[in-house]
Amino acid sequence: MTRRRVYLDNAATSWPKPPAVYEAVCRYMRDNGAAMGRGVYACAQEVGRTVAALRRRLARLLGVSHPERVLFAFNGTDALNIALHGVLRPGDHVVTTDTEHNSVLRPLRFLEKYRGIEVTYVACDECGRITAEAILAAVRDNTRLLAINHVSNVTGTIQPIHEILAKLGDHPALRLIDAAQSVGHLPLHFDQWKLDFLACSGHKGLLGPLGTGVLAVSQRAAEELLPFREGGTGSYSDHEEQPEVLPDRFESGNHNVPGLVGLERASAYVEERGVDALRKHELHLTGYLLQHFSEMPAVTVYGPATLEERVGVVSFSVAGFDPQELASLLDAEFAIEVRSGLHCAPRLHRRLGTLQRGGTVRVSFGPFNTPEDVDVLLKALHDAGRS
Numbered sequence: 292m293t294r295r296r297v298y299l300d301n302a303a304t305s306w307p308k309p310p311a312v313y314e315a316v317c318r319y320m321r322d323n324g325a326a327m328g329r330g331v332y333a334c335a336q337e338v339g340r341t342v343a344a345l346r347r348r349l350a351r352l353l354g355v356s357h358p359e360r361v362l363f364a365f366n367g368t369d370a371l372n373i374a375l376h377g378v379l380r381p382g383d384h385v386v387t388t389d390t391e392h393n394s395v396l397r398p399l400r401f402l403e404k405y406r407g408i409e410v411t412y413v414a415c416d417e418c419g420r421i422t423a424e425a426i427l428a429a430v431r432d433n434t435r436l437l438a439i440n441h442v443s444n445v446t447g448t449i450q451p452i453h454e455i456l457a458k459l460g461d462h463p464a465l466r467l468i469d470a471a472q473s474v475g476h477l478p479l480h481f482d483q484w485k486l487d488f489l490a491c492s493g494h495k496g497l498l499g500p501l502g503t504g505v506l507a508v509s510q511r512a513a514e515e516l517l518p519f520r521e522g523g524t525g526s527y528s529d530h531e532e533q534p535e536v537l538p539d540r541f542e543s544g545n546h547n548v549p550g551l552v553g554l555e556r557a558s559a560y561v562e563e564r565g566v567d568a569l570r571k572h573e574l575h576l577t578g579y580l581l582q583h584f585s586e587m588p589a590v591t592v593y594g595p596a597t598l599e600e601r602v603g604v605v606s607f608s609v610a611g612f613d614p615q616e617l618a619s620l621l622d623a624e625f626a627i628e629v630r631s632g633l634h635c636a637p638r639l640h641r642r643l644g645t646l647q648r649g650g651t652v653r654v655s656f657g658p659f660n661t662p663e664d665v666d667v668l669l670k671a672l673h674d675a676g677r678s
């Protein structure tokens with residue numbers, strides 16, 4: 292008997308995608324196939340129009356007033372690297388947090404080692420929360436950058452970004468948020484919050500294909516940012532130097548057009564269904580799961596107790612099970628796909644006390660999950676506990 296596949300790993304990458312995404316990617320691959328920004332023929336122009344529409348749509352979703360300040364990257368990690376490598380200079384001080392993903396921690400470690408930057412790590416509590424006060428206490432006069440995770444990919448904890456930024460006042464530090472787990476799940480207001488960088492994946496909450504990422508930049512950040520890679524842009528081709536103009540300055544080489552065409556339809560779905568409605572759906576499933584977990588003594592849940600402080604990401608452990616073994620068992624016996632391990636966030640696991648225990652099992656919901664998926668998981672955990 293073939294069992295229904297239950298995909299609960301949307302924080303890694305979302306699946307399934309809205310059907311229009313598959314259609315658009317297939318149609319582009321089969322019938323168009325042209326590169327972007329490089330040709331005058333109709334198919335190339337059509338690609339240019341689609342990507343321009345995507346940039347405008349993302350600007351609306353992220354709250355950026357000028358679409359040219361929305362840059363394409365190849366994933367969230369790439370977007371973060373473009374920002375961190377491009378803006379930090381020797382001697383800079385950075386404030387970041389214990390909740391960061393390795394795609395922030397590792398570039399910062401690299402820059403510490405090879406470029407002489409200094410990093411302060413702000414501790415979180417046992418639910419993965421950071422306070423505005425703790426951030427402010429770490430900020431110095433010479434702090435150049437604040438790099439803060441908006442939502443934890445381990446505990447689903449939402450950080451009080453708005454409050455942190457408000458309390459920071461007019462301190463000149465650049466403000467970066469890692470929105471990999473908040474985009475498509477929470478409303479974002481880049482300009483209103485006076486952010487300088489927002490990095491996110493295109494393939495998680497935005498529901499686009501893998502190989503897509505986004506970096507939004509403020510005008511002042513764009514002026515301070517050096518390109519991470521240089522090359523052909525299809526513009527100003529008589530200049531041997533990288534163009535100054537946005538977005539070309541930071542988008543060298545051919546774009547991932549199949550990915551962007553898919554992301555255009557995907558973000559249209561997100562915009563049409565609405566981030567608030569998506570959040571409501573995910574919180575409904577999260578609340579349902581947490582309610583059942585609270586009645587299962589063998590299950591320990593990590594992260595905040597209140598739904599308002601969470602997105603649809605739930606990390607847990609089950610007494611008597613190693614996280615990897617449990618995830619393998621869920622897949623092999625029940626066709627349930629969850630993530631297990633450290634989820635690329637070692638500092639947070641140290642804080643949760645789960646580093647030595649192999650991390651946690653993580654369930655993460657997307658727009659197409661249903662309460663029946665939760666029921667299948669609960670029954671599987673029940674059966675696994677008896678075997």
Ligand SMILES: Cc1ncc(COP(=O)(O)O)c(C=O)c1O
Nearest residue numbers: 366367368392394444469471492
């Ligand atoms: C919080 C966070 N930041 C950054 C990333 C990296 O994103 P990507 O997988 O698109 O490189 C992830 C991926 O899981 C993440 O959860």
